[in-house]
Amino acid sequence: MSTSRRTQAGWIAGAILIIAYAVIPVLWIVSLSFKEGDDITNNAFLPTVWSWENYRTVFASDLFTTALRNSVGMALIATTISVILATLAAYAVSRLNFPGKRLVLGVALAITVFPVIAIATPLFNLWRSIGLYDTWLGLIIPYLSYSLPLAVYVLAAFFREIPWEMEQAAQVDGATAWQAFRRVIVPLATPGVFTAAILTFFAVWNDFVFGITLTSSEAARPVPAALAFFQGASQFSQPTAPIAAAAVVVTIPVVVLVLLFQRKIVAGLTNGAVKG
Amino acid sequence: MSTVEAPPRGPATARAPRRRIRLTDRARHERNLGWLLAGPAFIAMVAVTGYPILNALWLSMFDYRLTDPGGREFVGLGNYTTILTDGLFWQQFGVTSLITVVTVAAELVLGFALAMVMHRALYLRTALRTAILVPYGIITVVSAYAWAYAFSNTYGFVNGLFGLGEFDWFGGTWSALVTVCVAEIWKTTPFMSLLLLAGLAQIPDDYLEAAKVDGATAWQRVKRVILPNMKAAIMVALLFRTLDAFRIFDSIFIMTAGAQGTETLSFLAYRQTISRVMVGLGSAVSVILAILVVIIAVMFVKVFKTDLSQQRGER
Numbered sequence: 366m367s368t369s370r371r372t373q374a375g376w377i378a379g380a381i382l383i384i385a386y387a388v389i390p391v392l393w394i395v396s397l398s399f400k401e402g403d404d405i406t407n408n409a410f411l412p413t414v415w416s417w418e419n420y421r422t423v424f425a426s427d428l429f430t431t432a433l434r435n436s437v438g439m440a441l442i443a444t445t446i447s448v449i450l451a452t453l454a455a456y457a458v459s460r461l462n463f464p465g466k467r468l469v470l471g472v473a474l475a476i477t478v479f480p481v482i483a484i485a486t487p488l489f490n491l492w493r494s495i496g497l498y499d500t501w502l503g504l505i506i507p508y509l510s511y512s513l514p515l516a517v518y519v520l521a522a523f524f525r526e527i528p529w530e531m532e533q534a535a536q537v538d539g540a541t542a543w544q545a546f547r548r549v550i551v552p553l554a555t556p557g558v559f560t561a562a563i564l565t566f567f568a569v570w571n572d573f574v575f576g577i578t579l580t581s582s583e584a585a586r587p588v589p590a591a592l593a594f595f596q597g598a599s600q601f602s603q604p605t606a607p608i609a610a611a612a613v614v615v616t617i618p619v620v621v622l623v624l625l626f627q628r629k630i631v632a633g634l635t636n637g638a639v640k641g
Numbered sequence: 642m643s644t645v646e647a648p649p650r651g652p653a654t655a656r657a658p659r660r661r662i663r664l665t666d667r668a669r670h671e672r673n674l675g676w677l678l679a680g681p682a683f684i685a686m687v688a689v690t691g692y693p694i695l696n697a698l699w700l701s702m703f704d705y706r707l708t709d710p711g712g713r714e715f716v717g718l719g720n721y722t723t724i725l726t727d728g729l730f731w732q733q734f735g736v737t738s739l740i741t742v743v744t745v746a747a748e749l750v751l752g753f754a755l756a757m758v759m760h761r762a763l764y765l766r767t768a769l770r771t772a773i774l775v776p777y778g779i780i781t782v783v784s785a786y787a788w789a790y791a792f793s794n795t796y797g798f799v800n801g802l803f804g805l806g807e808f809d810w811f812g813g814t815w816s817a818l819v820t821v822c823v824a825e826i827w828k829t830t831p832f833m834s835l836l837l838l839a840g841l842a843q844i845p846d847d848y849l850e851a852a853k854v855d856g857a858t859a860w861q862r863v864k865r866v867i868l869p870n871m872k873a874a875i876m877v878a879l880l881f882r883t884l885d886a887f888r889i890f891d892s893i894f895i896m897t898a899g900a901q902g903t904e905t906l907s908f909l910a911y912r913q914t915i916s917r918v919m920v921g922l923g924s925a926v927s928v929i930l931a932i933l934v935v936i937i938a939v940m941f942v943k944v945f946k947t948d949l950s951q952q953r954g955e956r
Binding site: 376577 | 671679681682707754757758763764767782791794795796827884888895911915938
């Protein structure tokens with residue numbers, strides 16, 4: 366497409382504006398996390414003195430480090446379970462003919478739009494009676510309610526793009542459907558599986574509703590819920606800047622994943638429709 | 642999420658019936674394998690959501706307070722009458738709807754602009770796409786804190802920037818809602834823009850060139866060529882964002898905690914069940930919220946003819 370230099374300059378200006386839009390609030394919370402003393406209430410974007418004090422504070426508190434361990438552990442377990450189950454299901458749905466395959470996708474889609482709080486409140490009651498309240502398992506199970514449908518539908522879209530003939534060729538050469546799946550499709554599908562894992566991880570890492578309704582102590586409370594409890598009830602006299610520091614720490618994994626896998630994430634969100 | 646009408650793919654659909662007749666063994670094997678592979682995920686999905694939903698339906702028919710299990714009493718639809726005749730519920734319904742409409746409308750406009758820039762800018766492509774994924778991936782609670790502190794008259798820079806002095810954004814309903822909407826729009830516009838970008842990328846350049854040759858202005862090209870060809874992508878993006886916006890909880894919890902009349906329906910369900918341990922009443926709120934979400938989804942699919950088949954990976 367021919368685009369004049371002047372129009373292209375306009376698009377570049379737009380791009381710079383958008384980048385500023387995306388990063389300024391993040392830079393603000395980073396800047397706040399380095400403030401100390403009077404700087405915290407100086408109503409300015411930047412601190413006058415940059416200090417690591419808030420990071421020392423959050424890492425010195427069990428409240429945060431335990432929550433961080435809970436978040437990382439539960440997010441990894443929920444992601445792994447979801448991606449394994451979803452890979453099998455998405456393969457079946459996009460490659461095999463069997464009655465009810467539309468039902469699998471329909472259910473996945475219906476669940477992704479369901480209000481999480483409507484699932485969390487009944488679980489609050491149930492978990493208390495069967496002893497899953499305030500445990501890792503008690504959060505990992507409900508996490509599946511959104512990580513699994515998300516993974517199923519991202520993977521189903523990816524698997525649709527895989528060259529079907531390769532599998533046929535393998536079956537012609539004598540492989541069973543299972544062998545064709547394991548030896549041919551799995552290697553082709555790995556990038557999609559990887560993308561689904563990243564998106565699923567983001568979703569679980571982001572959880573707040575389950576974290577706040579189904580925990581009551583440090584035993585299983587994930588970081589987003591713990592951040593909310595820093596306020597008031599904690600040992601910090603003025604938790605604003607420490608909250609900012611903790612917020613920055615939990616944002617680092619997100620930024621790293623985005624920097625490393627930008628193309629994969631964009632492709633995953635647009636279901637492979639955008640190449641680039 | 643390709644949404645452009647693609648011709649049905651030949652081999653997969655055309656071969657199926659023939660295979661069923663000639664290769665019964667293989668078809669049976671395929672059918673069994675299908676459920677063997679999809680079954681665990683399907684059962685897990687249904688179990689982790691189906692049970693809580695049915696349980697909520699059941700509990701919603703009791704006057705049941707967790708701290709007083711002995712006083713548990715069947716009241717039928719009593720809780721629903723209590724909620725639906727309470728003015729507060731309708732106010733919260735109004736707040737939730739207002740936030741949904743305002744944020745989704747703003748996200749559509751902003752998201753479209755973002756998608757256009759991402760589609761057209763030849764330089765900074767990687768930087769652009771990486772940058773917009775940050776709001777998408779960031780934890781909602783973190784985004785809520787960032788904006789709450791930015792607007793705060795104790796810690797923030799927003800008042801200084803706009804010369805608003807000591808203005809207390811969280812002191813009034815409208816200004817508090819503005820801050821919540823800003824945080825939500827910032828966080829979710831990138832997702833909207835990526836869905837729209839997928840639709841935009843499907844429009845053949847020839848269409849736009851032809852319109853240009855015919856003397857269409859930039860605005861006419863957007864209105865007559867781009868938007869009509871993106872209708873499917875726009876509807877799907879709107880559906881997803883509307884349903885997501887309607888269950889807003891995290892930002893409200895962190896930024897206002899429901900103060901100043903900013904409580905939303907999800908927040909009400911949370912407060913009734915968890916804070917007040919009125920399990921029966923809270924479950925009824927959850928059920929109503931779920932029904933509302935279903936109504937919105939059905940409206941999109943039936944009234945606006947949103948085509949979700951492409952979305953679900955079906956051909």
